[in-house]
Amino acid sequence: MxxxxxxxxxxxxxxxxxxxxxxxxxxxxxxxxxxxxxxxxxxxxxxxxxxxxxxxxxxxxxxxxxxxxxxxxxxxxxxxxxxxxxxxxxxxxxxxxxxxxxxxxxxAAGVAEMAFGAGRDRHDYVLVLTVGTGIGSAIFINQTLVPNTELGHLELGGHEAEVYAADSARKREDLSWRDWARRFQRYLEHVEFLFAPDLIIVGGGISRPKKWAKFADQLETQAELVPARLQNExxxxxxxxxxxxxxxxxxxx
Missing domain, CATH: 3.30.420.40 (ATPase, nucleotide binding domain)
Structure with a gap:
């Protein structure tokens, strides 16, 4: 079909x-x-x-x-x-x-990851974050989407989270991957405190293997943290x- x-x-x-x-x-x-x-x-x-x-x-x-x-x-x-x-x-x-x-x-990106990507066969509480120009979010409980969450618009340190921690902020402010990772870590800590997911899937341009390798080891979460598999598709x-x-x-x- x-x-x-x-x-x-x-x-x-x-x-x-x-x-x-x-x-x-x-x-x-x-x-x-x-x-x-x-x-x-x-x-x-x-x-x-x-x-x-x-x-x-x-x-x-x-x-x-x-x-x-x-x-x-x-x-x-x-x-x-x-x-x-x-x-x-x-x-x-x-x-x-x-x-x-x-x-x-x-x-949509989250639905794809849950059906065919990093969230396939997961029936617990999963948060998908798409990180690029902004930060998009999708929440799934037992493979069911909770639609229209906007977790990129949470306040973080007096800023809208995506203005502070999206990949566009790294490019705009010419941040090193290490400096940007500190910001994204703060965002992840905030989201985990509020929602406590079992798995966090990070998508968008930063999930590409060459980019992921530049900062992933600097992130620490209570939830399992993995890159998305389907990327641009x-x-x-x-x-x-x-x-x-x-x-x-x-x-x-």
Missing amino acids: EILGIDIGGSGVKGAPVDIRRGVLTAERCRIKTPKPATPVAVAKVVARIVKHFGWQGPVGCALPARVKHGVALTAANIDRGWIGTHVPRLIEEHTGCRTFALNDAD AGIIGAAYSARILHQPEVTV
Whole structure:
């Protein structure tokens, strides 16, 4: 069974068909630069281009950097604020003709990791953190997603946590990996104090093996701490896998 997964980001919109039984892309992903401004209609047109690129006519799963509740975007991060209040599946369906399911991008990445990656077969309390421009979060209890958490926006030392401890802070302030790791350690300690997960999966660009090796030994957590396995494909895979409910006619998105 294949579903087209779309991952809308601040810099690029990526998509590919996904075999949702195996959690793998079945074609090379297509990436198109995110339009500026990233208004709902402008981005929907880019999604339509990706749909056309694959000659796709089936279901679509769409991940975007927003809190999505009952299909409606309630926030907007690194995309235009015009998304707030937009019914995302309806918008994408109008531009593609494809039935669509939408969810938060960090939730999508987490879903992928739990189904096919580092959280596979884990039935305890798992926290997935996606670390890049910001810090996204996804919480799972017994493989069930608690949607739309925003743990990157916790306050840490008088700062919003992601402004202080995301990978973008390392780049912006030209921090060494050691100095940045101290900040991320503070964040992990804060999150553990509040939520006490059994497993923490760290995704995003910093989970790539060459980067992970530069700082992981400086982190200490009570929970088991591991890097994500699916990396750049997680959002696409998780969006597609989440859209599997569209094969159930009785479910209304």
